[in-house]
Amino acid sequence: MSxxxxxxxAVLVTGGGTGIGQVTAREFARRGANVLVVGRTAARLxxxxxxxxxxxxFAADITEAGxxxxxxxxxxxxxxxxxxxxxxxxxxxxxxxxxxxxGAFDGVVATNLLAPVYLVQAAMPHLSESGGAxxxxxxxxxxxxxxxxxxxxxxxxxxxxxxLTRSWAVQLxxxxxxxxxxxxxPVATExxxxxxxxxxxxxxxxxxxxxxxxxxxxxxxxEVAHWIVQLxxxxxxxxxxxxxxxxxxxxxx
Numbered sequence: 001m002s003x004x005x006x007x008x009x010a011v012l013v014t015g016g017g018t019g020i021g022q023v024t025a026r027e028f029a030r031r032g033a034n035v036l037v038v039g040r041t042a043a044r045l046x047x048x049x050x051x052x053x054x055x056x057x058f059a060a061d062i063t064e065a066g067x068x069x070x071x072x073x074x075x076x077x078x079x080x081x082x083x084x085x086x087x088x089x090x091x092x093x094x095x096x097x098x099x100x101x102x103g104a105f106d107g108v109v110a111t112n113l114l115a116p117v118y119l120v121q122a123a124m125p126h127l128s129e130s131g132g133a134x135x136x137x138x139x140x141x142x143x144x145x146x147x148x149x150x151x152x153x154x155x156x157x158x159x160x161x162x163x164l165t166r167s168w169a170v171q172l173x174x175x176x177x178x179x180x181x182x183x184x185x186p187v188a189t190e191x192x193x194x195x196x197x198x199x200x201x202x203x204x205x206x207x208x209x210x211x212x213x214x215x216x217x218x219x220x221x222x223e224v225a226h227w228i229v230q231l232x233x234x235x236x237x238x239x240x241x242x243x244x245x246x247x248x249x250x251x252x253x
Contacts, residue, residue: 003030003032004031005233005234005235006031006233007033008032009032009033009034009081009130010033010034010035010036010079010081011025011028011033011034011083011084011085011232012035012038012085012123013025013028013036014062014071014086014087014088014089014115015038015088015089016038016045016057016088017037017040017041017045018039018044020184020221020224020228021037021086021088022221023221023222023224023225024086024224024228024229025037026051026225027225027228027229028229028232029051030052032054033054034056035052035054035056036056036057036058036078036079037049037055037057038058038060039089040061041059042057042059045057045059058074062115062119063111067115068115068118068122069118071119072119072126081130082123082130082132083130083132084132085119085123085132085135086134086135086228086232087120087134087161088228089112090137090139091108093105093107093153093154094148096149097149108153108154112158112161113161116161120134120168124172127177128175128176128177132178133179133180134172134177134179134180136161136162136165136180137181137182137183138159138165139154139159139185140185140245140247140250140251141155141158141186141250142155142158142183143251144250148209161181162181162243165179165180165181170241178236179240179241180231180236180240180241180242181242182228182231182243182244183243183244184219184224184246185212185213185218185219185245185247185248186210186212186213186219186247187218187219187220188221206218212250213247213248213249214249214250215249217248219246219247223246231244
């Protein structure tokens, strides 16, 4: 894929302050796109944007009422168009079955599932104008049993987003909008470091995740970002409704 393949295109990436989102934004920019990165922490977004003049930061909580409309409006005002929406943001809030209180997963559902719904809804008119693409970031673990207690609700929200990916691909095809998803396996990002684990617990979790993967390692964010960009590429114009596992074989093990 040539470095200028996204020249003149505009891309919106959520969760762009760290990990997969940060690397994805930088890769789109390297390929010539103008990119709006969205996240809650302005300092992290500034770090992402500092790598390229093509990247613009926009600090927002995607779960707040009206956030989707504000984000889409900001992207369109900045670039005059929206060609690609990457729904990457996701959170894990572990809680074990038997100890779950009402509202325990409200944030997980709002971030991982509802925010993408509202963002797609808000971006549809612009994506339709450009014959654009939506790439959702789900999880390969949503396609199999999740052995780590309390994380299954994260996987469930991502599995729901996977289902929406297929439905939206059918529903939005007439508008010229493609919808696909990348389903990563365990990735070496901060999402696992935000659970308040001790160093020993974190090491044990890392070993457990690694053992689930036939290739016996966690993915690098760059390895996931590569496929997000590929699916959004004009070279993939005949591809829609696909959920691509990038998981080192975790789903088939």
